[in-house]
Amino acid sequence: MYLTKVKHLPNAVELTIDGEKAGRIDPAEYYRLNLSEEEPLDEATVEKIRELARDFTAKSKALSSLASADFSKRGLERRLRQKGIDEQKARETVDYFAERGYVSDEMFARRIVTAYSVEKHFGRRRVAQELYKRGIAREAADAALEQYALPDEENIALFFERYRSWDLSDQKMRARASNALLRYGYQFEDIRQVLRDCEEREDYIE
Known part of the structure; x- marks a missing residue:
């Protein structure tokens, strides 16, 4: 197998293997692999490229989703699954962004409770329903209600x-x-x- 084409994009590098697009990867990963066009590739490198492409796609979709709305961890995982990301990769991607503070059930629950209890004056039961609907675990939901909801x-x-x-x-x-x-x-x-x-x-x- 050969790396038949390398296309440099603003935030990604698109790779083509044996005339078929293998996907886009992070530029840093491309340079780390030390690849060049028309270079022969062994199976391990091809699989590495494909895994990096799956990872890049999942993270790109997650960033796009987070840029347009807030999500709980479960909610973001559900969105990624809807966008065609497999279950394991979706979970890994959510963990990646959670570890870096981009996704937090606690902060998300606080925003929901503030919006529905403090600003809209909804009852505790209705606010809890909104939290569960958005994928907040019961423990995090109960903690947010106890700390931020008005009586x-x-x-x-x-x-x-x-x-x-x-x-x-x-x-x-x-x-x-x-x-x-x-x-x-x-x-x-x-x-x-x-x-x-x-x-x-x-x-x-x-």
């Missing part, structure tokens, strides 16, 4: 503070508020308690 009672009160003009003495308005909070992931008992507290405050009732 449900406080978030419900903030919801009513935002809509303080609602007439809670009106049954239709009470039902509308309760249904909205249920969709936000709150327990009915907590909603009912905050409604009772609001009723005792005249400024919530027109």
